[in-house]
Amino acid sequence: MNCAWCDTEIILQLSWANLMMLEKAEILCPxxxxxxxxxxxxxxxxxxxxxxxxxxxxxQWWEKQKENGSFLFNYSIFxxxxxxxxxxxxxxxxxxxxxxxxxxxxxxEAFREKFSFLKKExxxxxxxxxxxxxxxxxxxxxxxxxxxLPLETKELLTRLHGEKQSKKSRKERILxxxxxxxxxxxxxxxxxxxxxxxxxxxxxxAARLLMEHGCPSVxxxxxxxx
Amino acid sequence: xxxxxxxxxxxxxxxxxxxxxxxxxIPLDKPTFQHFLEHQYxxxxxxxxxxxxxxxxxxxxxxxxxxxxxxxxxxCNGIHLYCRKCIQMGRVTECEPLYTWGGPPPNxxxxxQPCSWDGTLTQGQQQASNHMVQAxxxxxxxxxxxxxxGAGKTEMIFPAITExxxxxxxxxxxxxRADVVRELYPRLQKAFEEVPVQAxxxxxxxxxxxxxxxxxxxxxxxxxxxxxxxxIIDEIDAFPFNKDPSLPFSANRAKKQDSTMIYLTAxxxxxxxxxxxxxxxxxxxxxxxxxxxxxxxxTTRICFSLKKxxxxxxxxxxxxxxxxxxxxxxxxxxxxxxxxxxxxxMKDSLASILKKENIISSEKMLxxxxxEDIDREEKVIQFRQKKITVMVTxxxxxxxxxxxxxxxxxxxxxxxxxxxxxxxxxxxRAGRSADDPNGEVIFFHDGKTEAMERAxxxxxKMNKRGGFET
Numbered sequence: 001m002n003c004a005w006c007d008t009e010i011i012l013q014l015s016w017a018n019l020m021m022l023e024k025a026e027i028l029c030p031x032x033x034x035x036x037x038x039x040x041x042x043x044x045x046x047x048x049x050x051x052x053x054x055x056x057x058x059x060q061w062w063e064k065q066k067e068n069g070s071f072l073f074n075y076s077i078f079x080x081x082x083x084x085x086x087x088x089x090x091x092x093x094x095x096x097x098x099x100x101x102x103x104x105x106x107x108x109e110a111f112r113e114k115f116s117f118l119k120k121e122x123x124x125x126x127x128x129x130x131x132x133x134x135x136x137x138x139x140x141x142x143x144x145x146x147x148x149l150p151l152e153t154k155e156l157l158t159r160l161h162g163e164k165q166s167k168k169s170r171k172e173r174i175l176x177x178x179x180x181x182x183x184x185x186x187x188x189x190x191x192x193x194x195x196x197x198x199x200x201x202x203x204x205x206a207a208r209l210l211m212e213h214g215c216p217s218v219x220x221x222x223x224x225x226x
Numbered sequence: 227x228x229x230x231x232x233x234x235x236x237x238x239x240x241x242x243x244x245x246x247x248x249x250x251x252i253p254l255d256k257p258t259f260q261h262f263l264e265h266q267y268x269x270x271x272x273x274x275x276x277x278x279x280x281x282x283x284x285x286x287x288x289x290x291x292x293x294x295x296x297x298x299x300x301x302c303n304g305i306h307l308y309c310r311k312c313i314q315m316g317r318v319t320e321c322e323p324l325y326t327w328g329g330p331p332p333n334x335x336x337x338x339q340p341c342s343w344d345g346t347l348t349q350g351q352q353q354a355s356n357h358m359v360q361a362x363x364x365x366x367x368x369x370x371x372x373x374x375x376g377a378g379k380t381e382m383i384f385p386a387i388t389e390x391x392x393x394x395x396x397x398x399x400x401x402x403r404a405d406v407v408r409e410l411y412p413r414l415q416k417a418f419e420e421v422p423v424q425a426x427x428x429x430x431x432x433x434x435x436x437x438x439x440x441x442x443x444x445x446x447x448x449x450x451x452x453x454x455x456x457x458i459i460d461e462i463d464a465f466p467f468n469k470d471p472s473l474p475f476s477a478n479r480a481k482k483q484d485s486t487m488i489y490l491t492a493x494x495x496x497x498x499x500x501x502x503x504x505x506x507x508x509x510x511x512x513x514x515x516x517x518x519x520x521x522x523x524x525t526t527r528i529c530f531s532l533k534k535x536x537x538x539x540x541x542x543x544x545x546x547x548x549x550x551x552x553x554x555x556x557x558x559x560x561x562x563x564x565x566x567x568x569x570x571x572m573k574d575s576l577a578s579i580l581k582k583e584n585i586i587s588s589e590k591m592l593x594x595x596x597x598e599d600i601d602r603e604e605k606v607i608q609f610r611q612k613k614i615t616v617m618v619t620x621x622x623x624x625x626x627x628x629x630x631x632x633x634x635x636x637x638x639x640x641x642x643x644x645x646x647x648x649x650x651x652x653x654x655r656a657g658r659s660a661d662d663p664n665g666e667v668i669f670f671h672d673g674k675t676e677a678m679e680r681a682x683x684x685x686x687k688m689n690k691r692g693g694f695e696t
Contacts, residue, residue: 095317096310098295134300138317221695 003029035083076225130161139147244453270323283309287475336394378516393453450480458587493647513692519663564641630659639669649681
């Protein structure tokens with residue numbers, strides 16, 4: 001087995017867990033794994049940002065806007081450090097699909113810890129790409145993460161083609177209208193899944209649309225908090 | 227679909243012939259592309275083939291199993307193999323072919339006097355360049371030029387380029403480093419004013435490769451097939467060319483069947499040295515620098531507490547001692563350290579002492595540089611303009627870059643990154659100009675390594691072959 005990032009050989013430490021095939025083998029070598037940065041310490045209970053307050057100022061502001069229908073909370077796993085930027089760029093933009101498997105164990109772990117209450121009837125909905133973008137990239141990174149989870153994945157949303165979120169400024173992101181469409185009504189709680197949470201606008205748009213179509217509650221799981 | 231005129235077709239054949247491209251690298255709209263396929267101007271070929279126990283990517287030659295993976299395809303809903311090795315240049319997937327040119331071959335112009343450089347070559351340079359020209363005329367497969375650091379390799383290749391252009395042939399100068407492409411590009415443009423030149427490297431302005439004279443990183447050769455009559459590979463011994471098997475693979479494919487490959491090196495690796503000994507690789511040795519002075523011989527200084535100093539990001543005492551007693555304190559200072567972290571951290575401990583020694587007047591004149599530094603181009607330019615006096619660097623500046631008047635210090639010269647070739651190259655940064663042909667080169671170490679001894683011996687030997695007493 002070679003490291004998914006640096007391609008050096010990984011020498012497996014034999015343990016009961018991997019001997020009994022209880023967990024999937026790590027595909028990152030210890031050196032590369034060390035470069036991943038888990039979000040630790042106090043975080044906003046709404047958006048997962050590192051902060052000493054219970055709820056960060058951004059989220060407080062959003063609450064004051066009294067807009068109905070948003071996700072109840074977002075949970076992110078990693079911070080967007082330089083290593084993560086490189087990994088995401090190669091995975092998502094260069095299209096090295098395999099790199100997504102780096103996150104499989106960690107996504108499942110986060111789900112077990114934070115969202116196991118959804119196990120009964122929840123649905124996983126990945127944030128979609130526009131059709132054009134999907135053709136260009138060949139895969140949807142959010143769908144790849146969603147498929148790691150032990151819940152049914154339903155691609156309920158479709159997306160209009162527009163400029164990449166990452167090319168927009170913060171203000172532009174928050175002000176642009178929702179690019180999403182939905183064709184069904186839905187009566188189950190939903191866990192939205194995306195790769196990066198930056199301003200939360202994408203998730204808010206998607207959550208609102210789901211709730212307008214009957215969804216009782218929306219949560220979000222994102223790999224990275226930008 | 228408009229009908230293509232013969233001039234357009236000629237332009238297209240210049241742009242596409244000799245290339246091996248993905249669909250998304252071909253800037254043609256759908257109907258035109260279809261038309262080209264039907265007329266076999268563009269020929270699809272399989273991109274990934276099966277081999278015993280593995281596969282091979284036909285763009286980069288990768289056969290390593292861990293560097294292939296599978297991806298669900300959004301077009302045909304199947305699951306396809308793709309190459310992870312060359313993915314930085316766009317993903318090669320088994321369901322998408324690579325395209326090569328099948329239309330009429332391009333007519334490259336013949337130039338009578340393409341070279342507008344009016345300098346003169348030294349005797350050593352002239353001899354080497356005559357041999358290169360002969361090798362091209364005789365259609366020899368390979369030729370190696372072994373020229374010491376500072377022999378003036380760039381000027382030496384001008385006659386070879388001239389010869390190729392006079393024959394109406396196509397030539398590529400390839401080098402492992404993008405910094406070197408950026409440095410050579412304007413020099414080539416100036417030396418061949420009438421000839422269109424294109425520079426290709428990761429992030430270069432042009433992706434277009436329709437020129438007869440191309441300068442590119444060796445990585446860019448991955449997009450060529452049977453393209454060049456002459457390929458000159460600069461720094462053939464340098465990383466990553468000597469470590470990454472896809473680079474020799476692509477260099478080999480980029481040349482035409484009847485072609486000449488010329489290798490330039492100051493520090494040939496073992497395999498080439500062996501072939502030179504066995505006389506299976508014709509070569510010319512240029513032992514003298516263009517200014518006629520010998521190579522500076524490195525001296526060594528032992529520092530007993532070196533490891534402890536480095537742990538605390540301090541320079542060793544011996545370094546400070548040397549700093550206050552340099553032969554010519556007007557020279558700029560290049561300090562090589564083994565790792566990026568050391569480059570960044572050790573810089574800070576240096577400022578106050580450099581000020582005290584009057585080497586710099588403000589902290590702005592001291593900087594560090596390494597491969598991950600986004601400002602590295604700018605910093606190198608500033609050092610060349612003498613806006614920066616002291617630079618702490620990793621091995622990225624070991625070769626290819628020329629500064630006229632510097633002293634060179636290597637901290638922890640016994641570290642594994644400083645192999646024989648690296649040490650010879652680094653020592654070769656000193657004494658590069660005719661105005662100041664000397665420069666001090668000091669290895670600070672805590673125990674001499676074989677690499678250090680061999681480097682010094684080989685510099686002495688080269689000076690001896692150049693006719694200097696040692």
